[in-house]
Amino acid sequence: MTSRTEDRTDPEAFLVAPVDPVSRDRLAGTGLEYRLVPVDGDAFPAWLQIVARGFQDGERSDEQVAANRERSGYRRLTGVYDPSAPMADHPVASIASWIGRLTVPGGADIASCAISAVTVAPTHRRRGIARAMLEGELRAAVAAHAPMAMLTVSESTLYGRYGFAPAAASASWKIETRRATWIGPRPAGRVDFIPRERLRELIPALHERVRLDAAGEIDVPGGHWDNFAGTRPDAEKAGEKRAVQFTDESGEVRGLALYSVKENHDDFTKATVRVSYLLAENSDAYAALWRFLLELDLVSEVHADELSVDEPLRWMIADQRAATVTLRDHQYVRILDVPATLEARAFGAAGRVALDVTDPLGLAGGRFLLEVGEDGRGRVSPWTGDDAPEGAVAVALGIEELSAVYLGGVSLATLAAAGRVQSSHAAAAARVFAWHTAPKLSIWY
Ligand SMILES: CC(C)(COP(=O)(O)OP(=O)(O)OC[C@H]1O[C@@H](n2cnc3c(N)ncnc32)[C@H](O)[C@@H]1OP(=O)(O)O)[C@@H](O)C(=O)NCCC(=O)NCCS
Structure with missing residues (x-):
């Protein structure tokens, strides 16, 4: 089953869509050039080398470059170049992205802009290059009608500022096999x-x-x-x-x-x-x-x-203590289109929730009335006026928090208890957003 929401995303067009003009101009103002890097072009090997270096990995051999190029056709590659650097043909920053499919509660999937290979050279760090590129790719994803963006992360502290939230945690298990039985x-x-x-x-x-x-x-x-x-x-x-x-x-x-x-x-x-x-x-x-x-x-x-x-x-297993389980934030998602993403998932209970969503990047915020029927499917309409519509539970939250609860990995009531969500009746809203199985992601990307 795919999303009921009309899928207007064109993954092929996204691959070649121009870089975001706002970020291009912002970077140009600091003497840097923001460009697409064609996978089959001459600039690809240097792009790949700086990604490896950015993750503190070794230089790629010609064979590795060729193998990677062969498997990179599905990715849109962007780089930031510094014409004044001695190795001006090597970018000082990189991102790879593509329109993938994300499974949502209820067994549908939606188009989602996957972001990967985010690096900035240590010589150019902390000047806003990553911010310019991430905001640029998110705007490009919105322009391509992707309702969601997603990524897995090297550090937990990087992406909340762009509206991404850890939405599916992962568990690492160490099992003492003789004890487990x-x-x-x-x-x-x-x-x-x-x-x-x-x-x-x-x-x-x-x-x-x-x-x-x-x-x-x-x-x-x-x-x-x-x-x-x-x-x-x-x-x-x-x-x-x-x-x-x-x-x-x-x-x-x-x-x-x-x-x-x-x-x-x-x-x-x-x-x-x-x-x-x-x-x-x-x-x-x-x-x-x-x-x-x-x-x-x-x-x-x-x-x-x-x-x-x-x-x-x-x-x-007979002895649950034979397993040592460590949890970690893993799959991050970032809602880009509130009505499309909410109408694509199924909900845990019927109810009416009036969402007042703030978005620091101005991409997806607004006031939305979510009405979930007995079948667990939701309809989203705009909400105007000062007060929440009659009979609806009011919830005020950031796009990061809405993204965090989207896959059902954390209760909205938990985020309210953490002071991250304001609601007149958090438990009622949490029942609507709940899902009966934990979300998961079994790979890194
Ligand atoms: C993480 C990385 C991409 C940041 O690039 P950068 O160009 O230095 O980042 P920016 O200057 O654009 O910083 C943007 C914001 O992130 C913050 N930030 C950057 N690196 C951070 C870090 N490691 N931890 C916490 N915050 C960080 C900045 O303070 C800044 O905050 P603000 O804009 O809200 O004030 C870069 O350090 C890097 O390449 N690291 C190694 C590879 C890696 O881990 N990539 C991420 C893969 S998921």
């Missing part, structure tokens, strides 16, 4: 090893079948799968990855997992498994693959990241 189902079907290349073939279609099940997930660009599976020519430690599939009794592949093992030379019974990715189409696949991983011989710990904060796995 499997008490979950033991479904029929089988787990088998497969070549990594086979997993790479199977994973996109399987992911397409499951990504609408959890709010917060996105459609994954192909290059990410190569990265997971170690099937890029430049992939590091690819040979350490093991791939398994779960097939049900009818022979259909319903789940895939990738993991690597770090042996312990002091004690061969204490190897550590790191799960790179586990994808399950149904609860049988989920149980069979986790049981396989927790019962591996010679393994004492299993580590897995980017899990949901509410994993069924917790209820499949």
